[in-house]
Amino acid sequence: MNASWEEFGWERLGHGVGRRRLPGWDATVALVAGTDGALLYDTGSTLREGAEVRAQAQALLGRRVTHIALSHPHFDHVLGTAAFSGAQVYGAVGMAGLLKRGADELCADAVRHGVSERDAVEATGVLVAPHHEVCGEWTLDLGGGRQVLLANVGPAHSGHDLVALVPGAPTVVLCGDLVEESGEPQAGRDAVPSRWPAALDRLLALGGEDAVYVPGHGAVVDAVFVRAQRDRLAALFGVS
Numbered sequence: 001m002n003a004s005w006e007e008f009g010w011e012r013l014g015h016g017v018g019r020r021r022l023p024g025w026d027a028t029v030a031l032v033a034g035t036d037g038a039l040l041y042d043t044g045s046t047l048r049e050g051a052e053v054r055a056q057a058q059a060l061l062g063r064r065v066t067h068i069a070l071s072h073p074h075f076d077h078v079l080g081t082a083a084f085s086g087a088q089v090y091g092a093v094g095m096a097g098l099l100k101r102g103a104d105e106l107c108a109d110a111v112r113h114g115v116s117e118r119d120a121v122e123a124t125g126v127l128v129a130p131h132h133e134v135c136g137e138w139t140l141d142l143g144g145g146r147q148v149l150l151a152n153v154g155p156a157h158s159g160h161d162l163v164a165l166v167p168g169a170p171t172v173v174l175c176g177d178l179v180e181e182s183g184e185p186q187a188g189r190d191a192v193p194s195r196w197p198a199a200l201d202r203l204l205a206l207g208g209e210d211a212v213y214v215p216g217h218g219a220v221v222d223a224v225f226v227r228a229q230r231d232r233l234a235a236l237f238g239v240s
Contacts, residue, residue, distance in 0.1 A: 008056045011220070014168045016146065018060070019214055022049060024114070026182050026217045027076045029053055030174050032166050034142025037066035040087070041164050041174045042216075043080035045110065046119040047126070050080020067140055069150055070130060071176025071216060072158040073098055074188075075110035079123035090138065091130030092152040092160035099129040134162055151206060153178070155192040156199035157185065165206050173207035174214050179226055181218025185233060193237040200230035 005012040010020045010031075019030035022044055030041040038061050043050045057065050065084050070091045071077050078099070081089060099106070103124040110120040132138070138150045147167065154161030157177045164174040177186065178199055187193050207213060209223045234240060 005060065008060060010056070010060070013172050013212055013214065013220070014166070014170060017166055017168065017172050019174075020053070020056070021218075022053075022076075025076045028174075028214055028216055030164075030172075030214060031057055031060065031065075032142065032146065032148055032164070032172075033061050034144050034146030036143025037140075038063060039067040039069060039140060039142060039148055039164070040065045040084065041069050042071050042077040042176070043068060043084065045076040045079050045115055045123075047080060047083050047123050048119065050083030053080060054083050067142070069148075069162060069164050069174075070095065071163070071174070072154070072161050073102070073106070073190075074158065074177070075106050075113065075115065075120070077176070077216070079106070079110060079115075079120070079127070081128040082123065082126040088132065089128055089130045090132045090134060090140075090150055090162070092154060092162040093133040093135045095160040095162075096129040096131075096133055098160065099127055103127050149206070151202070153199045153202045153206075154195070156196040157187070158190045159192065161199060163203060163206070171207055171211040172214060173203060173211050175203060175216060175226075177216035178203060179213060179215040179221065179229060181215045181221050181225070183217060185229065187237075193233070194239050196237065197230050197234040197239055200226055200233070204230075 016033035
């Protein structure tokens with residue numbers, strides 16, 4: 001690597017794994033590096049933000065991002081994707097069609113939450129839908145023994161929730177907005193609350209007790225936090 005994670009405001013999570021908490025909505029983007037490729041998990045809320053992340057990734061890794069995994073189809077996680085020309089994009093099954101049909105709604109939602117109309121129109125005008133859709137699980141080989149498991153564990157927070165498991169010491173689980181630390185989990189119109197606790201059970205089964213869990217918003221947490229949030233959601237939504 002050509003620079004330290006901390007130099008660019010990133011948090012190192014393990015060898016070749018780091019994340020940044022973006023300003024504004026405290027949304028996470030994460031990088032996973034192998035010898036032959038690099039995965040970015042989520043891309044930010046505007047093309048400008050995506051371009052900044054792209055430049056930082058290039059400086060950190062000495063090469064471009066080759067793969068992108070989108071955690072779910074909300075504006076603060078997907079609108080920077082077009083800044084990464086040539087990257088292969090992955091999402092949960094059904095997400096590609098949703099983004100192709102729903103660009104106007106995504107634009108309006110971004111503006112409602114404080115993105116400038118100019119930035120929102122620009123990003124949704126070149127919106128990139130996933131090239132590859134994950135139904136169950138999909139393993140990416142980034143080279144040098146670095147593999148990342150993408151798992152479709154939704155619907156829950158949204159209709160299309162994709163997590164990433166990075167084996168190592170420690171194992172890192174990129175959770176998207178299935179887990180939130182800097183605020184209470186948000187259940188919008190596309191949430192499926194009755195399935196959310198089960199999605200977190202699946203997340204915990206994938207990562208185990210000793211993994212590092214990276215929320216879509218907020219500080220890194222552990223399995224105890226995830227389980228407690230799961231139980232609160234089950235009580236809130238009246239499911240077991």
